Amino acid sequence: xxxxxxxxxxxxxxxxxxxxxxxxxxxxxxxxxxxxxxxxxxxxxxxxxxxxxxxxxxxxxxxxxxxxxxxxxxxxxxxxxxxxxxxxxxxxxxxxxxxxxxxxxxxxxxxxxxxxxxxxxxxxxxxxxxxxxxxxxxxxxxxxxxxxxxxxxxxxxxxxxxxxxxxxxxxxxxxxxxxxxxxxxxxxxxxxxxxxxxxxxxxxxxxxxxxxxxxxxxxxxxxxxxxxxxxxxxxxxxxxxxxxxxxxxxxxxxxxxxxxxxxxxxxxxxxxxxxxxxxxxxxxxxxxxxxxxxxxxxxxxxxxxxxxxxxxxxxxxxxxxxxxxxxxxxxxxxxxxxxxxxxxxxxxxxxxxxxxxxxxxxxxxxxxxxxxxxxxxxxxxxxxxxxxxxxxxxxxxxxxxxxxxxxxxxxxxxxxxxxxxxxxxxxxxxxxxxxxxxxxxxxxxxxxxxxxxxxxxxxxxxxxxxxxxxxxxxxxxxxxxxxxxxxxxxxxxxxxxxxxx
Amino acid sequence: xxxxxxxxxxxxxxxxxxxxxxxxxxxxxxxxxxxxxxxxxxxxxxxxxxxxxxxxxxxxxxxxxxxxxxxxxxxxxxxxxxxxxxxxxxxxxxxxxxxxxxxxxxxxxxxxxxxxxxxxxxxxxxxxxxxxxxxxxxxxxxxxxxxxxx
Numbered sequence: 001x002x003x004x005x006x007x008x009x010x011x012x013x014x015x016x017x018x019x020x021x022x023x024x025x026x027x028x029x030x031x032x033x034x035x036x037x038x039x040x041x042x043x044x045x046x047x048x049x050x051x052x053x054x055x056x057x058x059x060x061x062x063x064x065x066x067x068x069x070x071x072x073x074x075x076x077x078x079x080x081x082x083x084x085x086x087x088x089x090x091x092x093x094x095x096x097x098x099x100x101x102x103x104x105x106x107x108x109x110x111x112x113x114x115x116x117x118x119x120x121x122x123x124x125x126x127x128x129x130x131x132x133x134x135x136x137x138x139x140x141x142x143x144x145x146x147x148x149x150x151x152x153x154x155x156x157x158x159x160x161x162x163x164x165x166x167x168x169x170x171x172x173x174x175x176x177x178x179x180x181x182x183x184x185x186x187x188x189x190x191x192x193x194x195x196x197x198x199x200x201x202x203x204x205x206x207x208x209x210x211x212x213x214x215x216x217x218x219x220x221x222x223x224x225x226x227x228x229x230x231x232x233x234x235x236x237x238x239x240x241x242x243x244x245x246x247x248x249x250x251x252x253x254x255x256x257x258x259x260x261x262x263x264x265x266x267x268x269x270x271x272x273x274x275x276x277x278x279x280x281x282x283x284x285x286x287x288x289x290x291x292x293x294x295x296x297x298x299x300x301x302x303x304x305x306x307x308x309x310x311x312x313x314x315x316x317x318x319x320x321x322x323x324x325x326x327x328x329x330x331x332x333x334x335x336x337x338x339x340x341x342x343x344x345x346x347x348x349x350x351x352x353x354x355x356x357x358x359x360x361x362x363x364x365x366x367x368x369x370x371x372x373x374x375x376x377x378x379x380x381x382x383x384x385x386x387x388x389x390x391x392x393x394x395x396x397x398x399x400x401x402x403x404x405x406x407x408x409x410x411x412x413x414x415x416x417x418x419x420x421x422x423x424x425x426x427x428x429x430x431x432x433x434x435x436x437x438x439x440x441x442x443x444x445x446x447x448x449x450x451x452x453x454x455x456x457x458x459x460x461x462x463x464x465x466x467x468x469x470x471x472x473x474x475x476x477x478x479x480x481x482x483x484x485x486x487x488x489x490x491x492x493x494x495x496x497x498x499x500x501x
Numbered sequence: 502x503x504x505x506x507x508x509x510x511x512x513x514x515x516x517x518x519x520x521x522x523x524x525x526x527x528x529x530x531x532x533x534x535x536x537x538x539x540x541x542x543x544x545x546x547x548x549x550x551x552x553x554x555x556x557x558x559x560x561x562x563x564x565x566x567x568x569x570x571x572x573x574x575x576x577x578x579x580x581x582x583x584x585x586x587x588x589x590x591x592x593x594x595x596x597x598x599x600x601x602x603x604x605x606x607x608x609x610x611x612x613x614x615x616x617x618x619x620x621x622x623x624x625x626x627x628x629x630x631x632x633x634x635x636x637x638x639x640x641x642x643x644x645x646x647x648x649x650x651x
Contacts (some may be wrong), residue, residue: 075637214617281599281601284599285568285597286569287597288619288621289514289516290599291621292517292520292619292620293514293517293627295621295626296516296523296623296626297516297520298623300623325621326619330623332600335600339602428585
């Protein structure tokens with residue numbers, strides 16, 4: 001390995017002059033000693049050597065001092081007459097040649113020295129710059145973004161680790177060897193001429209492009225290009241930063257698909273809803289008419305043929321009328337129930353307290369002559385569809401009234417148990433006949449009944465209606481009960497978002 | 502008192518026609534009742550065309566209109582009547598099986614004078630028809646141009 005030249009540290013003034021004095025003294029001593037051993041004429045190269053050493057290692061001023069000292073020493077010790085500063089005529093050319101040689105040598109050495117110093121400095125400076133750039137480039141390796149630089153001929157000149165990781169080629173495989181568009185088989189969103197035109201006019205371009213990786217798979221990247229110009233304003237390179245957005249695009253696509261699916265489902269639901277509406281409409285019109293005719297003509301039969309009918313037939317006629325009436329009620333209830341599912345809710349701020357009062361007023365007809373102790377707690381103002389919530393409360397109150405009918409003193413309590421910012425729970429408790437918790441799941445089903453019509457009348461739609469109304473308010477309804485020990489019905493109502501109000 | 506206006510019934514179901522007529526008959530309100538069986542026929546009657554070319558041109562005192570009708574349904578008939586200068590004054594009562602809110606709303610939008618749902622219970626039905634007949638054919642002062650019978 002070549003030994004590395006270090007830029008020498010410049011000597012201080014004292015060191016330099018010292019070196020000059022020392023080198024010349026050593027030269028004088030050395031030459032005199034050699035002369036004692038009868039080596040004639042050695043003083044000439046010895047002095048030159050001393051001067052060269054000084055010029056090489058010390059500063060110019062010291063070199064001149066060495067030159068002067070050497071000239072004096074040479075004159076004093078080695079030119080006739082010896083040990084004087086006089087010089088014989090015959091020695092003058094010899095002395096002159098010495099001075100000339102020494103001067104030229106000093107000058108050459110100094111120049112040589114300066115050139116070398118400059119070279120070394122340039123080299124060091126270059127090395128520092130290279131080191132700095134390498135460090136900067138390695139900083140680019142730290143980022144996850146894939147970054148590469150390409151010349152105006154599109155040949156890759158820099159390729160960071162992000163690019164290696166994303167595309168699967170190593171920097172040494174691609175830098176200076178291939179053009180990016182060929183390597184990556186870039187698919188642009190616009191004609192390449194347009195892209196280049198934009199880059200050249202604005203200095204940057206960004207867009208989504210498709211690249212091919214080393215393994216042949218495709219990757220979609222968000223690509224940002226910046227144009228680098230030299231001092232003359234000539235475009236010299238393009239820096240490209242690419243982020244893999246395949247995953248993001250895939251997710252977006254997924255979301256879009258899901259949204260479409262959702263839209264389709266919503267449309268389907270709407271169609272089903274429309275069908276249901278048409279169905280309910282048809283029931284409302286077409287099912288009631290024959291029923292009305294049955295009732296009407298049976299009534300007419302009863303009236304016209306009363307005298308001809310025996311007791312049993314009279315009873316049959318009564319049963320027909322009662323059944324038809326019951327069916328009429330069922331149809332009405334079912335339609336009302338389906339209307340609650342279909343109708344739009346009009347949610348406003350309302351007083352639950354007032355709704356309960358109204359429900360109690362409505363129940364008055366059934367409570368006449370009954371001994372009922374009402375305990376109504378304080379209920380807050382809340383949000384909801386007034387007529388729907390009123391209907392729910394009417395149903396719950398009338399249920400409580402109905403199922404406490406067998407009690408000498410009925411006790412019915414209505415209160416709010418659990419109120420938070422976003423939700424309240426209201427309950428209605430009675431001391432009526434209650435129910436077996438075994439059947440709790442049947443309570444809220446349409447036309448599900450836990451009692452025979454003889455003991456307690458009803459179609460079995462009331463609690464189903466309550467449940468539907470509560471569900472439409474984002475709430476939940478549940479019940480607790482014990483046979484003969486009363487029942488408690490709870491429902492929760494959540495506060496709608498401001499925007500849904 | 503006791504001037505009976507003519508009642509025009511628009512009803513496709515013969516059973517309903519019979520029950521309505523029976524109810525009107527019970528209270529002797531049916532001496533001047535015309536029955537048409539679909540929307541087209543009802544309009545023919547009102548415009549004195551088709552089978553009714555030769556009838557006297559007086560308007561009925563009231564029109565009892567079913568909604569579900571063959572050919573042209575009740576709402577179409579109602580719309581036509583209420584948008585015709587000569588017919589719009591005729592009181593129209595929708596008498597139908599349907600509680601449907603959209604029918605009620607649509608009828609009132611078109612300017613119906615009353616909306617009555619036929620009760621399933623016969624006694625209630627008879628009562629309703631009786632009251633209607635009483636009110637519109639007897640108590641209510643009909644607009645000018647209606648046939649009055651003394």
